Amino acid sequence: MIYNMKLGKQAPVVDPRVPHLSDRCKLARPLPAVDWTPAVKTFTALGNNQHGDCTAAAAFHTAQTLLANSAGSSWVPTDQDALNLYAATSGFPKVDEGAVELDVLKYWASTGIPTPAGQDTIAFTTLNPRNLDELKLSIQWFGSAYIGVAMPLSCQTQGHLWDVPAGGTKGAGAPNSWGGHALCLLAYDDKTFTAISWGEKYKMTYAFAQTYIDEAYAVLSRHWLDVAGIAPSNIGWQELQADLTALLPSGR
Template sequence: MTRRLGKLAPRHDPRTFRMSAPLARALPVIPPSADWAPDVSWPMWCNDRYGCCTQVSVASAIRTWTGAAQAPILLTDDEVLENYSAVTSPPFDPDQPATDRGAVELDVLNHWIRYGLAMPGSQPGRSYLTAYGAIDPRNRQSVQRAIAFLGGAYIGLSLPQWCCDTDDDWTYDPQRDNSIAGGHAVWLHGYDADWLYLNTWGGPRRMSYEFLAQFCDEAYGLVARQHWSDIHGVSPKGEALDALVTEMRAVADA
């Protein structure tokens, strides 16, 4: 099986909202575990042919949120590639291999907020992100809060080559050959005391916290009012999420 990468080097913007402290106020007691997409059958979404992982992660987020909140919305391959094209310059064209250059995660998130991204629906369907903020991938509690409160975390990795060659769990061993193959975007949809849960290349995967701390070079909590509403339990509902979004927007407008 061919496994493509496609996350370009992170571009850190000092204006990006820092989400760790507000999440701690919103969810002071962290649940011991959360998984918003257990036992899901994940598509490949063309990531065996193209470097569209930044949009596979968007599709994974939408599938996770809608599957937990209402009824799952599954993007098609064509929609994933349309979204990939929308955030690349020159625009990605499947018939022009030179345009398959990958994408920057901040470009994806900003486009998602401003212009929306394609998804199933009429006239046509569009998905809009409400807001996003950076979280510290080396702070286990911040990552867990983002997953429990916001339904997941959108992260970028400098991925070792061996991860592309095996279906093994992603764990960190300093004695292993950890030569970096390139950048990869994934969506974290669950955690427990020992593992983080994600999907990539058409299947589920587990990642250790040590692996995340070693190889994650950017991580974001996403707020998606359109997809993530009226959840019961520990997830956002009503005033808590409204207050978080108000705080994020106040910083952005300052």
């Protein structure tokens, strides 16, 4: 039951030094629909059914999907993979209080996370969390959007399709009435986005996305750059890395 699942995203932290996607490439009209999930045969909860490691689980679900699509990999990350990243970016295991998405992204960019193709390092940009086209372009161009959601309690009774409840954003529909949650968006169509959480696919309506997403990032994986014709040719890895140098823990 969804009631037993954990969340784990702490409040958004804004670092003005992180560039916005539109600062580094020209935005365009997104395709009508994109879905990167069919290449992945198995998603798992990655410990998020027992611990508040959703920020780490979302990172590994992203890396898993990118490798499946770029290299045909059947790799399935382990719970321990996600918990190791969680421990590196939070007070876990002494406390299990979640992590800040930006801390996870900085660690992922500076140190990387282990995959069968080697350490996956990234560059990243911010997205306007309420701009549907920016979320779609991140999915279309980079394979995902790494997002944070101010989850309402109403999601606990909505099954696998999340929408703004009939009562609006009060009571069980109030943002953060359940808590903060990190997810990766891997697909969209004309009405919904598809996210991975707790090892399963969940759809969210556009109204839900614009109401409850409170932070969003485009993640450019080094592995993804090898996929010809997907990432926009005018976005540069070196330029993004230079943007991020001052804020990465290792000074990379």
